[in-house]
Amino acid sequence: MQNTCVGVVIWLLGLLVPLLLMAIASRIFFVLMKGKNKTSENFKLIQPFVNLLLFDSNDSPGYDNSYFEKLSVRYVKCRKDFEKDIDPTKSSYFVEKLELYFSQLSINDREKLSQIIMENDLVVETLFISYMLDNKIIMDIAAEDNERRHFFSFLMELIKFRIDGKVNKYNYFYFALLFQKIFYFEMTKKEEISLLEYENIVKHFSKFNFLN
Secondary structure, three states: OHHHHHHHHHHHHHHHHHHHHHHHHHHHHHHHHHHHHHHHHHHHHHHHHHHHHEEEEEEEEOOOOEEEEEEEEHHHHHHHHHHOOOHHHHHHHHHHHHHHHHHHHHHHHHHHHHHHHHHHHHHHHHHHHHHHHHHHOOOOOOOOHHHHHHHHHHHHHHHHHHHOOOHHHHHHHHHHHHHHHHOOOOOOOOOEHHHHHHHHHHHHOOOOOOOO
């Protein structure tokens, strides 16, 4: 009888273990595919702004019969200006292209962009500190209710962009932190960019990591 029970247990384990491994494998595949889809979505979301900065156009470069594409004259000039460590929010070219990018975002795109910002605790904390400095708020650690009230007011600023497309300075600040590196990327030519360089730049910014 004992041998029979052991046999049944072994048989069940033989059945359950493969099923468990299959479930784990399916879960890993789902996560990887979800991450892949999200990366693809982020690529499409950020690509128009990269194009506006690099080529002064919404359109992606064609690279027809050429391995290199000519960069915008204004972008090349900005690269020289940024050698002096200029704040992107003080660059008329950067602000102009950012305003154009924001104006062309669909409701769905604004939703995705807002979600990316809100999911990053470090980004939210950084923007909130900027909000407090702008409003000359001295935070009393003991006054949690006061902190919540200010934080709620700050979140409302971000939500306005998500709902009706109203852009605020914190949207500009976020993109300035995120995109300042675009003027420092190493390129093999001063006034042209290769297909590989272009794809690497878009992939870099589609990660939405302003610390890298």
